[in-house]
Amino acid sequence: MPRVVLVGNLAQLTGGVAEFELSATSVKQLYQQLTELHPAIGPHLETGVAVAIDGQIFQDTLLEPIGPDSEVFLLPQIAGGF
Amino acid sequence: MAKHHIETTVNGDEIEFLCETEETLLDVLRDTLHLTGSKEGCASGDCGACSVMLDGRLVCSCLVLGCEVGGRRVETIEGMAKGEKLHPLQQRFLEHAALQCGICTPGFLVASKALLERTPDPTEHEIRYWLAGNLCRCTGYDKIVSAVMDAAVTMRKG
Amino acid sequence: MAETMANGQSQTYVGTRTIRPDGVDKVTGRARFGADFNLPGQLIGRVLRSPHPHARILSIDTAKAEALPGVKAVITRDDFADQSSEFIPAGEMMMNYKDVVRNVMAREKALYEGHAVAAVAATSVAIARRALKLIDVKYEVLPHVIDVVEAMRPDAPLLHDDLFTAGVEPKPEQPSNIAKRVEIVLGDVEAGFQKADVIVEREFKTAPVHQGYIEPHAALASVSEDGATELWCSTQGHFIVRAHCARLLGLDIGRIRVTASEIGGGFGGKTVVYLEPLAIALSRKAKRPVKMVMSREEVFKASGPTSGATVRVKMGATKEGKFVAGFAELKYQAGAFQGSPVQPGVMCAYAPYDIENVKVIGYDVVSNRPKVAAYRAPGAPISEFAVESVVDEIAKKLDIDPIDLRMQNAAREGTKAAYGPKLGPIGMEETLNAIKKTEHWNAPLRKWQGRGVASGFWFNIGGETSASLTVNEDGTVSLMAGTPDIGGLRASLAMVAADELGVPYDKVRPIIGDTGSLGFNFLTGGSRSAFSGSMAIVEAAKQIKTELCARACKLWDLKPDQVEFAGGQVKALGAAAEKVKPMSIADFAKVAGKTGGPIGGYGRINAQGAGPSLGTHLVDLEVDPETGRVTILKYTVAQDAGRAIHPSYVEGQFQGGAVQGIGWALNEEYIYGADGKLQNAGFLDYRMPVASDVPMIDAILVEVANPKHPYGVRGVGETPIVPPLGAIANAMEAATGIRFTELPMSPPKVLKALKERGLNKV
Amino acid sequence: MRYEAPESLEGAVALLAGATGEARVLAGGTDLLVQMRADIVDPELIVDIKKIAETRAVTEEQGGWRIGAAVTGAELKEHARLKQAWPGVVEAANLIGSTQVQGRATLGGNLCNGSPAADSVPALIAAGAVATLAGPQGKRDLPVEDVMLGPRKLALRKGEILVSFLLPPRPPRSSDAYLRFIPRTEMDIAVVGAGVSVTIDGAGTITAARVSLGAVAARVLLVPEAARAIVGSRLDAAAQQRLETAARAACQPIDDKRGTTEFRIDVAGVLTRRAALIALDRARAN
Known part of the structure; x- marks a missing residue:
């Protein structure tokens, strides 16, 4: 099962739990499963997290697939300057 | 009035x-x-x-x-350009990528032309001090200075 | 010059130093920047700005101004509907429009000197100026706070009575100037320090600095009687401007057409709106076009610089030089509204290194300064300056060469980044090696001269991008992109298109389309425009190639697997090759009508896979011990570009970023008086480097291909401003023996430090 | 706003004397135009003096040099013999602004702008220059150090204009130098400026000196104590020390965006010494 890690302040919305093992096969499913476990995180997932799947950062995606052994990090989105 | x-x-x-x-x-x-x-x-x-x-x-x-x-x-x-022919400074600025956003470029070209008309073979030091009144925030000046030196060579050859 | 890359594409142009297609316009003065555009019947708009850093606006009386002949419209807070306080998406960014609407036009309070309070549109500059003087604003002046540490105190003057610190549990009961607390934790930092043989802890302070683009903000709006809105402005993202203006003015996005002018520098500062909604509101009221241009003073006082900050860093290493723990606490000024770049500052602080235990805490703090805007690698130069200074100190303590120490701890492919996920291939080691191989690294130094090195990291981003390629009747190609070209984007995209389609570079004519011409584009920022734009062009070219192959099949009565596109031609394969003559793009163009109509491709992507770019800078400088003046003697940049599409413009990014960093390190700063007013709102006393302040900047292109990009490209624009601050501070230490922890290292500060140690003698 | 460009001194004086509102003289305009743009001044009348021949000439007079008030820095730099005689004055004039500003900025404007940080003024004072003024009551001469009374305050009377400067004859074995401190290399206002003029005898002993400091008080200072500290010496280490001390003692600077009080005082000593050493070197070569 993919391992999911919340980086930064997101864990404040999951009662301090920062690591999960979830059966999701896409980012959309991952968000659904996390929101079911911890409803408070739902709005934040919709409005502004980046997802790193096996090291590759996706700024904004719902459809990206997640493999059975993937490591997924949820990160704050990165703003750009130039 | x-x-x-x-x-x-x-x-x-x-x-x-x-x-x-x-x-x-x-x-x-x-x-x-x-x-x-x-x-x-x-x-x-x-x-x-x-x-x-x-x-x-x-x-x-x-x-x-x-x-x-x-x-x-x-x-x-x-x-500065004569008909279809760019001034050597304009040409060298393009070749050396001596501009990025390009807002300062007209000022640099006019100032550089004034320099080369009175100092045909300027040193890097002379170019930098002559152009100290022209701010560029993009290039770090490196390619501008190179372009002016190169244009000076062209212009000396006539 | 032609070579073949992994994707099988013949590359004639990518990697060469072509002449930029927009170049002639820019060297002849023909290029039209923000203030160079005019419309018949246009009015001139001017802004009335608060003289106070913090004041309640009791009343605004515009009657006298409105009565002045020649004044056609006056706007105030009353012309903008209030917005609710929530973060909502606006063209890929999360914006709190309650703040945005207040920043473009003060509502209850003026929150910084220069905050817009009203605006007028008149038939001439002189009348507009007179009209501003006739607007009567009654203020109740409030106590102000400028410094970030003072603003965090419980008894500090409060900017917003509804601002409760986010990111702390339980939610605070009292409002404060601390908008947000963020943190990242990796491993166990306390346990890490237990393992350390050497621990260095320091506090650093940096001053806010401005992006310093030479072109002031400018906008020209024309609103017709039916509400159709046209806007011409200097921006890094016209689609973003459109989104903001639609929201602030209650307009449908489709009613607004924004054209990005040529842009005279942005560096992050032109990613937000200031004049644009005001110009539209004035034009809507006056029913005439309204042109607005900021003065330089307005740019300094009322557009966004980046944060000043106070940063505490504590790092531990074993005696062999392995970093075992890194802690940092960052307090960033946000300006009058929340939203400093502390989050990326937190994430980047330790990103160049492989450290098991990291904890970084950040605070976003409001104070009575202009709201910060992005500036090149937002947040990263500040936190990495502090960390790179401490790394240098650890190297000294352990007597390890500073490059070797960095090499030993360098993040590599597979390293768990300090902000969480594993890194792909990155060029940290390669840039360190490149620097070590330079002559510069071993050049002799004299007394009062010092050499410093530092590395820097920036993520880079991709994002939503649309671009089109159209094959014209004669076989030339029109290219349209939707991200403003600030530093040579059109050249890079034309090179990629030429290589993809196998047509000569000078037959590709690139333009930046307006918001009505293409699908959504995120802005030019995050070092994304060449990265994402080239991916969109590759996609558009693929569509053309597929289409041409399909048409060839029909013309030649062949099956799809019997033709291919290569070297700019569609060819038949195998036995069929002898029967039909390959057709070039130009050949297809001639028969386009007969074979199905116009030929084109349209790339619409959300570009992913931006690879971080690592850089290492090396600097030599000399200190005048009697005056504290610092001269930069020699400077070398090595940075991973992934693959440089146009090497000259990549070098230009390195060189320009380095010199901006030199300014940040040595002389640039926002200087406030006790009255809370900015004292140096001009180029004379806001001291950006001039040509005679800097040497040639040697640029070394390191190319560790980004596997996620068809050409291996990484963003390059932002990383170059990250290492200079640390490199210069480290060189200062080498020259003087003094660890400078406060930026800028301006002569009065340097001389004071030397004098305190009795070193102010030649 | 009226603009007049009279061709005679009398015409200019009459215009200024007859002005009802605020009147300003325009020479190079490099300060005036900036102040107008920033709403610091809003004159009713601008009198451009560049068409008046006396303000535009550089001539030899009584063994010295007369420099018109509206002569630009760029023109001074191109005047080889003047540069030979008064290198410090010419180099000071050439520190005012960029190449572009040099094409416009004048010695007269630099003084009449009334800034204590004006670059050319310490050099002129060290040189012993005298300003010639013309007004409704005729012409009069005033030592340059007496022209500026304080920030934006001049000794000029209503209707008076600065016509020219007279630099005295250069004795043998004498020269001058001007140094200023700025954080950048160019495009800054002096944080400290130091002008030194010296004359030496055949043995290399200083027989006469004038020292002037800019940006360290409300007006540009003539510092006789600093001159006395080196007259009779060959600028050995002890004399240098005395010079630094005397220069610092004369400073009464402000703390501002350009430098702290302490910094200005420290650097004033350093620059005075360095300028004196350069002037001495030049005097030896003359």
């Missing part, structure tokens, strides 16, 4: 215009004559983006009143 009626020469053309006392040469060039190649970066003589030649002298057009230029000779970036 009535506007000043000024007759002058801009890039070799005899020009007439009307201006208020407080209008600068830069205002006149940009807003009245529609020669917008000279840029306003500061309106205080600190950035050089509005550089023009006035009777053969390099000046900031934001520090000259429009009513001062009657009977004088103004040269701007728009007069």
Whole structure:
């Protein structure tokens, strides 16, 4: 099962739990499963997290697939300057 | 009071215009004559983006009143290329990638031309000090200095 | 010059130093920047700005101004509907429009000197200026706070009575100037320090600095009687401007057409709106076009610089030089509204290194300064300056060469980044090696001269991008992109298109389309425009190639697997090759009508896979011990570009970023008086480097291909501003023996430090 | 706002004397135009003096040099013999602003702008220059150090204009130098400026000196104590020390965006010493 890690302040919305093992096969499913476990995180997932799947950062995606052994990090989105 | 009626020469053309006392040469060039190649970066003589030649002298057009230029000779970036032929400085700026955003470029070109006309073989030091009144925020000046040195070589060969 | 890359594409142009297609316009003065555009019947707009850093606006009386002949419209807070306080998406960014609407036009309070309070549109500059003087604003002046540490105190003047610190549990009961607390934790930092043989802890302070683009903000709006809105402005993202203006003015996005002018520098500062909604509101009221241009003073006072900050860093290493723990606490000024770049500052602080235990805490703090805007690698230069200074100190303590120490701890492919996920291939080691191989690294130094090195990291981003390629009747190609070209984007995209389609570079004419011409584009920022734009062009070219192959099949009566596109031609394969003559793009163009109509491709992507770019900078400088003046003698940049599409413009990014960093390190700063007013709102006293302040900047292109990009490209624009601050501070230490922890290292500060140690003698 | 460009001194004086509102003289305009743009001044009348011949000439007079008030820095730099005689004055004039500003900025404007940080003024004072003024009551001469009374305050009377400067004859074995401190290399206002003029005898002993400091008080200072500290010496280490001490003692600077009080005082000593050493070197070569 993919391992999911919340980086930064997101864990404040999951009662301090920062690591999960979830059966999701896409980012959309991952968000659904996390929101079911911890409803408070739902709005934040919709409005502004980046997802790193096996090291590759996706700024904004719902459809990206997640493999059975993937490591997924949820990160704050990165703003750009130039 | 009535506007000043000024007759002058801009890039070799005899020009007439009307201006208020407080209008600068830069205002006149940009807003009245529609020669917008000279840029306003500061309106205080600190950035050089509005550089023009006035009777053969390099000046900031934001520090000259429009009513001062009657009977004088103004040269701007728009007069630098001759027909289809770019000035060697313009050509070298392109080849050396001596511009990024390009807002400071007209000022640098006018100032560099003034330098090479009086100092055909400038050192890097001379170029940097001559151009110290022209701010560029993109390039770090490196490629501008290289382009001017290279253009100087071309121009010395004639 | 032609070579073949992994994707099988013949590359004639990518990697060469072509002449930029927009170049001639820019060297002849023909290029039209923000202030160079005019419309018939246009009015001139001017803004009335608060003289106070913090004041309640009791009343605004515009009657006298409105009565002045020649004044056609006056707007105030009353012309903008209030917005609710929530973060909502606006063209890929999360914006709190309650703040945005207040920043473009003050509502209850003026929150910084220069805050817009009203605006007028008049038939001339002189009338507009007179009109501003006739607007009567009654203020109740309030106590102000400028410094970030003072603003965090419980008794500090409060900017917003509804601002409760986010990111702390339980939610605070009292409002404060601390908008947000963020943190990242990796491993166990306390346990890490237990293992350390050497621990260095320091506090650093940096001053806010401005992006310093030479072109002031400019906008020209024209709103017709039916509400159709056209806007011409200097921006890094016209689609973003459109989104903001639609929201602030209650307009449908489709009613607004925004054209990005040539842009005279942005560096992050032109990613937000200031004049644009005001110009539209004035034009809507006056029913005439309204042109607005900021003065340089307005740019300094009322557009966004980046944060000043106070940063505490504590790092531990074993005696062999392995970093075992890194802690940092960052307090960033946000300006009058929340939203400093502390989050990326937190994430980047330790990103160049492989450290098991990291904890970084950040605070976003409001104070009575202009709201910060992005500036090149937002947040990263500040936190990495502090960390790179401490790394240098650890190297000294352990007597390890500073490059070797960095090499030993360098993040590599597979390293768990300090902000969480594993890194792909990155060029940290390669840039360190490149620097070590330079002559510069071993050049002799004299007394009062010092050499410093530092590395820097920035993520880079991709994002939503649309671009089109159209094959014209004669076989030339029109290219349209939707991200403003600030530093040579059109050249890069034309090179990629030429290589993809096998047509000569000078037959590709690139333009930047307006918001009505293409699908959504995120802005030019995050070092994304060449990265994402080239991916969109590759996609558009693929569509053309597929289409041409399909048409060839029909013309030649062949099956799809019997033709291919290669070297700019569609060819038949195998036995069929002898029967039909390959067709070039130009050949197809001639028969386009007969074979199905116009030929084109349209790339619409959300670009992913931006690879971080690592850089290492090396600097030599000399200190005048009697005056504290610092001269930069020699400077070398090595940075991973992934693959440089146009090497000259990549070098230009390195060189320009380095010189901006030199300014940040040595002389640039926002200087406030006790009255809370900015004292140096001009290029004379806001001291950006001039040509004679800097030497040639040697640029070394390191190319560790980004596997996620068809050409291996990484973003390059932002990383170059990250290492200079640390490199210069480290060189200062080498020259003087003094660890400078406060930026800028301006002469009065340097001389004071030397004098305190009795070193102010030649 | 009226603009006039009279061709005679009398015409200019009459215009200024007859002005009802605020009147300003325009020479190079590099300060005036900036102040107008920033709403610091809003004159009713501008009198451009560049068409008046006396303000535009550089001539030899009584063995010295007369420099018109509206001569630009760029023109001074191109005047080889003046540069030979008064290198410090010419180099000071050439520190005012960029190349572009040099094409416009004048010695007269630099003084009449009334800034204590004006670059050319310490050099002129060290040189012993005298300003010639013309007004409704005729012409009068005033030592340059007496022209500026304080920030933006001049000794000029209503209707008076600055016409020219007279630099005295250069004795043999004498020269001058001007140094200023700025954080950048160019495009800054002096944080400290130091002008030194010296004359030495055949043995290399200083027989006469004038020292002037800019940007360290409300007006540009003539510092006789600093001159006395080195007259009779060959600028050995002890004399240098005395010079630094005397220069610092004369400073009464402000703390501002350009430098702290302490910094200005420290650097004033350093620059005075360095300028004196350069002037001495030049005097030896003359």
